[in-house]
Amino acid sequence: MMRLLFPLMMLVLATLTTTHVSAQGSFHYEEEEEYDDDYVIDEEAENKFRAQKLHDNAMKLAIDGRELEALPMFAQAAQLDPENSGFWSDLGVTQMRTNNLDAALQSFQVADEILPGQKLIQDNLDALQEHFDWREKQESVAAEGVSNEGGTESLGKEL
Numbered sequence: 788m789m790r791l792l793f794p795l796m797m798l799v800l801a802t803l804t805t806t807h808v809s810a811q812g813s814f815h816y817e818e819e820e821e822y823d824d825d826y827v828i829d830e831e832a833e834n835k836f837r838a839q840k841l842h843d844n845a846m847k848l849a850i851d852g853r854e855l856e857a858l859p860m861f862a863q864a865a866q867l868d869p870e871n872s873g874f875w876s877d878l879g880v881t882q883m884r885t886n887n888l889d890a891a892l893q894s895f896q897v898a899d900e901i902l903p904g905q906k907l908i909q910d911n912l913d914a915l916q917e918h919f920d921w922r923e924k925q926e927s928v929a930a931e932g933v934s935n936e937g938g939t940e941s942l943g944k945e946l
Contacts (some may be wrong), residue, residue, distance in 0.1 A: 838868035842877065849877075854884050865894070872901040876908055879915070888918055 809875040843908045845860035868874055879894030892915060 812832065814935055823859075834867040835871075838864040838871065838874065841867070842874055845881075846877070849884075854881050857881055858885060865897075869897075870901055872898040872905065875901065876911055879911055883911075883915055883918060888915065888922065891915055 841860045842864040845857040845864065848854070848857035848860070850912075858878075858881050861874065861881050865871070865874040865878050870903070875894050875898035879891040879898065882888070882891035882894060895908060895912050895915060899912065902908065
């Protein structure tokens with residue numbers, strides 16, 4: 788049985804590995820054909836896959852109100868797949884929700900460069916501008932409060 792099986796295995800092996808048998812019965816590999824490329828994982832595809840998994844996990848955390856935990860995952864997803872405007876936009880939203888407004892602006896700008904004029908990105912930029920305006924107003928009120936502290940005390944004594 789082994790005598791019959793061995794030649795059959797050799798024939799299959801020779802076919803699968805693109806080798807041939809010489810007159811002496813030894814194998815010689817043909818260098819012209821390379822099969823390694825068929826088994827190499829495309830690095831870009833692998834990065835996109837990893838980025839999508841990170842993004843999915845970050846979304847789950849963000850939905851649960853755990854934005855601070857989601858933030859590095861969103862950032863890593865955007866770095867692994869830098870042409871995905873959605874990843875940059877979601878990173879920006881999370882940065883905005885964690886009061887990291889300057890970083891959010893950068894993320895939204897990257898998303899806008901990738902997909903110019905997209906409504907969701909523009910809406911996010913508009914919302915961010917409202918945050919900047921609110922922050923500026925708060926800083927202005929705080930600065931006025933410091934300069935008017937003396938006046939506020941005197942008003943309190945008069946009443």
